[in-house]
Amino acid sequence: LHSLLRDPSLLETRAYIGGQFVDGDTTFEVTNPARGDVIATVADVSRAQVAGAIAQAEAAQKDWAKWTGKERANVLRKWYDLMMANQEDLAVILTAEMGKPLTEARGEIAYGASFIEFFAEEAKRIYGETIPGHQRDKRITVLKQPIGVAASITPWNFPNAMITRKAGPALAAGCAFVARPAELTPLSATAIAVLADRAGIPAGVFSVVPSSNASETGLEFCENNAVRKLTFTGSTEVGRILMRQAADTVMKCSMELGGNAPFIVFDDADIDAAVEGAIMCKFRNNGQTCVCANRIYVQAGVYDEFAAKLKAAVEKMNIGDGLDDGIHFGPLINAKAVTKVQDHIADATAKGAKVILGGKPSELGGTFFQPTIVTGATTDMLFSSDETFGPLAPLFKFEDEDEVIALANDTIFGLASYFYAKDLSRVYKVAEELEYGIVGVNTGIISTEVAPFGGVKQSGLGREGSHHGIEDYLEMKYICMSV
Ligand code: ADP
Numbered sequence: 001l002h003s004l005l006r007d008p009s010l011l012e013t014r015a016y017i018g019g020q021f022v023d024g025d026t027t028f029e030v031t032n033p034a035r036g037d038v039i040a041t042v043a044d045v046s047r048a049q050v051a052g053a054i055a056q057a058e059a060a061q062k063d064w065a066k067w068t069g070k071e072r073a074n075v076l077r078k079w080y081d082l083m084m085a086n087q088e089d090l091a092v093i094l095t096a097e098m099g100k101p102l103t104e105a106r107g108e109i110a111y112g113a114s115f116i117e118f119f120a121e122e123a124k125r126i127y128g129e130t131i132p133g134h135q136r137d138k139r140i141t142v143l144k145q146p147i148g149v150a151a152s153i154t155p156w157n158f159p160n161a162m163i164t165r166k167a168g169p170a171l172a173a174g175c176a177f178v179a180r181p182a183e184l185t186p187l188s189a190t191a192i193a194v195l196a197d198r199a200g201i202p203a204g205v206f207s208v209v210p211s212s213n214a215s216e217t218g219l220e221f222c223e224n225n226a227v228r229k230l231t232f233t234g235s236t237e238v239g240r241i242l243m244r245q246a247a248d249t250v251m252k253c254s255m256e257l258g259g260n261a262p263f264i265v266f267d268d269a270d271i272d273a274a275v276e277g278a279i280m281c282k283f284r285n286n287g288q289t290c291v292c293a294n295r296i297y298v299q300a301g302v303y304d305e306f307a308a309k310l311k312a313a314v315e316k317m318n319i320g321d322g323l324d325d326g327i328h329f330g331p332l333i334n335a336k337a338v339t340k341v342q343d344h345i346a347d348a349t350a351k352g353a354k355v356i357l358g359g360k361p362s363e364l365g366g367t368f369f370q371p372t373i374v375t376g377a378t379t380d381m382l383f384s385s386d387e388t389f390g391p392l393a394p395l396f397k398f399e400d401e402d403e404v405i406a407l408a409n410d411t412i413f414g415l416a417s418y419f420y421a422k423d424l425s426r427v428y429k430v431a432e433e434l435e436y437g438i439v440g441v442n443t444g445i446i447s448t449e450v451a452p453f454g455g456v457k458q459s460g461l462g463r464e465g466s467h468h469g470i471e472d473y474l475e476m477k478y479i480c481m482s483v
Contacts, residue, residue, distance in 0.1 A: 096187075162233045
């Protein structure tokens with residue numbers, strides 16, 4: 001991997017604590033899912049080291065909070081510039097540890113960096129409020145202040161952007177930040193720590209604590225009184241565990257949890273555009289995102305046409321090592337992910353669905369899997385209620401609007417949803433009635449730093465991105481003054 005990098009010093013295997021790169025008590029291995037080989041041996045920090053990182057963050061935060069918004073903005077802007085200047089190396093590291101095609105990895109680095117840029121700008125715009133007093137001698141002022149130390153736990157599917165989307169607003173607000181990256185993808189996190197150090201982010205304000213034992217680190221984050229905010233992206237199951245643990249310290253939580261995104265194609269849709277949107281939405285990152293379409297509902301009149309066109313388009317796409325050119329599908333993250341896709345296909349075919357494309361592991365071996373489309377999907381099949389998180393597109397047939405809205409909403413999740421239609425009153429009605437935090441209308445891509453990303457129901461709490469995103473890292477204080 002070193003030889004593929006212009007700046008090999010970005011490949012950092014140590015933890016970053018209190019402004020120093022340090023070893024852990026032990027180490028753990030990181031493998032490349034496309035080749036199965038070990039690419040790095042990374043510091044495995046102990047719970048005591050995590051506690052140390054939190055203590056250093058707590059000390060550093062006090063001064064960081066006193067910096068003006070513009071001063072914080074300036075170093076964050078440098079961090080952003082360094083990320084973009086090193087986009088290619090960061091993308092290569094990301095693909096090597098996670099498997100997504102290099103073009104997607106480059107896109108993720110730009111997307112991840114955009115949160116640092118956006119929140120650098122927002123650092124100057126953390127406005128309070130004055131409220132007319134309730135008595136003649138009273139003056140009321142509302143201050144927005146940083147919460148304090150924020151700790152994050154993030155997944156492997158976006159090893160860069162899931163961290164920057166949290167660290168950007170946290171640092172802009174004046175919080176210190178301790179990041180625990182997923183054990184499968186710590187190198188993208190330590191690489192941005194190298195750049196944070198070069199950008200001049202003060203020691204202790206941003207730390208990275210890789211560990212193979214997620215639950216130990218999670219317990220330290222939740223039980224340590226110095227941590228005031230826990231921000232998590234991952235499964236609803238782990239989110240529930242963390243919220244239970246955080247209850248004892250009444251810690252503020254932001255939770256970006258699982259989804260089960262419906263993607264609806266109405267009979268008045270532009271079918272070619274819907275096919276294109278479905279491919280981006282379903283198959284990006286091999287289906288391994290929490291906003292990927294999981295259930296594709298197609299109105300009866302256009303069902304066959306949509307299925308045929310989707311099949312024809314996906315057939316042309318290439319599977320392979322993400323570091324090679326022209327690849328659309330890398331490997332799945334691990335064997336467990338492959339098993340889940342296979343279970344969902346087996347369950348569906350046993351209940352009457354038909355595989356019209358793929359359906360099997362790829363001849364490339366490893367965790368490569370053929371992109372798969374099944375027709376005849378019904379509500380009793382596993383993917384109706386459970387996120388596949390893989391390259392499986394199930395096509396459900398529906399007759400009318402109210403029926404499909406009810407089907408789409410029939411889930412405990414509420415993160416992203418999508419639909420394609422042209423009729424204006426239909427567009428308004430469906431957009432308003434879908435119980436989701438995000439609705440893509442005639443588009444399959446909804447992620448941007450300028451909009452509030454987040455879910456309703458059991459998909460989470462809080463929003464990331466946009467000027468709203470910084471609120472998750474601020475406390476309100478009101479000062480009541482008698483004059
Ligand atoms: P995914 O399917 O994306 O891996 P998880 O919710 O299992 O979703 O994992 C998301 C992150 O949470 C990962 O970094 C993982 O290591 C971490 N994690 C898993 N279990 C726990 C736990 N009990 N406490 C804290 N973190 C955990």
